[in-house]
Amino acid sequence: MRLEVRTPDRLVVDAEVEAVNAPLPDGWIGILSGHAPFQARVQPGVISYRPRGGDDRRVAVHGGFLSVQDDRVTVLTGVAREGVDLETLDEAISREERQLEEMEQAARRRFDQIYQKMARSLSRRRRRGL
Helix, strand or coil, X not given: CEEEEECCCCEEEEEEEEEEEEEECCEEEEEECCCCCEEEEEEXXXXXXXXXXXXXXXXEEEEEEEEEECCXXXXXXXXXXXXXXXXXXXXHHHHHHHHHHHHXXXXXXXXXXXXXXXXXXXXXXXXXXX
16 A cells, blocks of 8 residues: 655655555544545644554644545645654744744844834925925
8 A cells, every 4th residue: 555645845754565564634544555435634743654564653743634536645734844753843844934033033033123114214305395
């Protein structure tokens, strides 16, 4: 069976697997080859899977959507990291959110500076009668 874990940016996992375990809103689901088709929401957590002939692996996801169809398990999520736990993933998301907030604040300050310069320039023009 094939497992794909996708984010909007990239394909995080693309592997032939023997089994998949995923956290759903009402509990965990185990998926083996030949599983009946279904779709469900995925809770934030860790999806574990066993590649063919390999050891168990994990991918932390920040929620999403899971689909099982024709021996293919597809997980669509906003954020996923392979080989980490949910706490590490949450920390990475928090860091990125802080960085985005800092960039947004810097952009607001720059906008305010430009706006003030423009307002002063217009004020001078009005006083001069231009």
